[in-house]
Amino acid sequence: MMNCLAVVNMKEPLKNRNTFMKERSSLLILLILFVNLVYGQEAIDFTITDTKGETWNLYDELAKGKTVVLDFFFADCTPCQKFTPALATLLTEYDQDSLIILGISDRDNNAKVKEFETLFGVNYPSAGSEGGGDTTTNLYKSWFSFVAWPTYAVVCPNRQIHWDLKRDTNFVELREKIQECKGTVSTQNIYKNKVRTYPNPSSSNSTITLALSNAGPYVVKLTSSTGQTILKQLSNESNMLEIPPCDNGIYYLEILQEKSIYQSKLIIQNN
Template sequence: MSKLLPFIFFFMVIQSYTQAQVGIETPSNFTVTDTHGETHTLFDYLDDGKYVLIDFFFTTCNSCISAMPALNQASERYGCNQGDIVFIGLDRGNSNAEVIAFENTYGGYYPAVSGTEGGADNVVTAYGVAYFPTIALIAPNHTFVAKDIYPVTKTNLDKAIHLDAGLPYNPDACLATDNHNPLAGKVALKLFPNPVINNASVEISIARSMQITVNIINLLGQTIHTPIDTVLSSPTTRYIEFSDFNPGMYFIQLIADGDVVSTQRFSKIAP
């Protein structure tokens, strides 16, 4: 009998790693507030026809840190939250400041909600999550596509999102330049510095007179500021004030004569 104990223990360990880490069968609704002050309601996204990928994490979790590159790349492959899937991070036990520091250090490309201030602790408890990271994918019909995408690799993320859910790759939503646009090469934007602290310069080079619009977009694809919207006839440099922006990731979008020419990611950090 004593010889069987190591085998039994090994079998129990293997079982614990193969069990789903979300402890509920049907997704329950929640509303949380991310570190940018934006609210997110699960069922609003689902009822709008979107899939939702939830990254359950905490800021000192080494496995969570190791998973960030694959999750960030997946966010880009599937449209930077501007397509058919929304990525969101739900933290356990940390403050807004701690989550913001985590994002700035490890480059979170999607909204993150702190446990103590954003309401994520309640969701972690409601979903019965005990191991981190846990990556869950929820379909618009309010069912789980995957309760635990593990290990967190490109292959496993693509299996859940692309193969199981049937979502197409959509990297064009995150491209720095739309090379198919006839204005590409005739107009360009450069933001400096990046990361931004309080303000930044925006250099716009143009080959002819055109209507120029510059938008600042959050990680949900929402335009939150339009600092430039005018006709320009020559290259120019403008300065944009960012002191009122919360730290985190944003996009700066260049539109020329009504067409999107480029979308670039930048980060805002605390002074």
């Protein structure tokens, strides 16, 4: 009887220890999820080899201060074919030392990816299944939700990832996330009262003229004094802006253009 009691007493602490370890692991997982929720999710590192045989590592590119756009696609995807030329054009608007796009296909071999690159003007590295595209996609599927193809993400130099950005040929949301990334926009690149608008004061449903020092496409955002977004759109080299219906008051105009943010006030006075 004493031996049996001894056996029971030896196993019980081991059982309690295993339970404790499982509970601690669960708490750690919950803590990681909470941190990701509050502070933003961190991108998972990966390495791919593009169709030219060049190797690309995500964390290595981020360490250079670059923002990385991830383009999860496959060659026979009709929306991928539609948006890819516009994505290639977007890349030309940024300094190569500040932005890179990595195309990742989970089901196409190198020959198929090369054909896709030629047909749709891809000017950035792309990897198929032979270059680790399938492994990388499966890795991200285990952490993130793939709602549709293509799936776009922006990874900042601090490894924070903005996942599943809106798919449109203007890439308004994607451009905004690029501008938000550390290393792409710094406090030195924010210019207050550098956008001249006239007439100012203006009124709803009118058109104002923006006097910008730099040419090229930009994202324009108009917010109220309470922080409500009134207007957000991509303007392609046009300096004319139509004001939507809004109440009298002070509004804040923000222009995001490549590495710079220009801010100014706009007064609305309706008759």
